[in-house]
Amino acid sequence: xxxxxxxxxxxxxDIARSKAFYETFGFTVFHxxxxxxxxxxKNGDTVIGLFQGMFDKNILTFNPGWDHSGQETExxxxxxxxxxxxxxxxxxxxxxxxxxxxxxxxxxxxDPDGNPVLIDxxx
Numbered sequence: 625x626x627x628x629x630x631x632x633x634x635x636x637x638d639i640a641r642s643k644a645f646y647e648t649f650g651f652t653v654f655h656x657x658x659x660x661x662x663x664x665x666k667n668g669d670t671v672i673g674l675f676q677g678m679f680d681k682n683i684l685t686f687n688p689g690w691d692h693s694g695q696e697t698e699x700x701x702x703x704x705x706x707x708x709x710x711x712x713x714x715x716x717x718x719x720x721x722x723x724x725x726x727x728x729x730x731x732x733x734x735d736p737d738g739n740p741v742l743i744d745x746x747x
Contacts, residue, residue: 631671
């Protein structure tokens with residue numbers, strides 16, 4: 625199972641303040657719109673997302689089909705196959721992708737400590 629690029633999506637209360645904070649660690653804005661309340665920041669291969677007012681908790685995020693630069697990978701495991709494998713392993717999903725479709729889709733589950741895990745395929 626190839627999960628693709630990994631990032632942590634952070635629920636922030638003040639995106640400008642959070643952006644400035646992470647810039648002191650060498651992160652730079654890679655994608656997003658601060659005025660819309662979201663930024664993707666990068667330091668080497670490390671990616672974090674800052675999201676103001678979009679969700680309640682921090683989220684572990686995987687993007688099948690993308691590398692750490694947001695570029696499409698040559699091969700990847702489709703999210704529908706990932707979903708089948710997770711369900712077969714007994715993972716309870718709180719949001720599923722429609723298996724009758726193809727292309728973009730997402731699913732969400734919680735880890736044993738209640739941390740949301742988002743698998744979000746954009747292609």
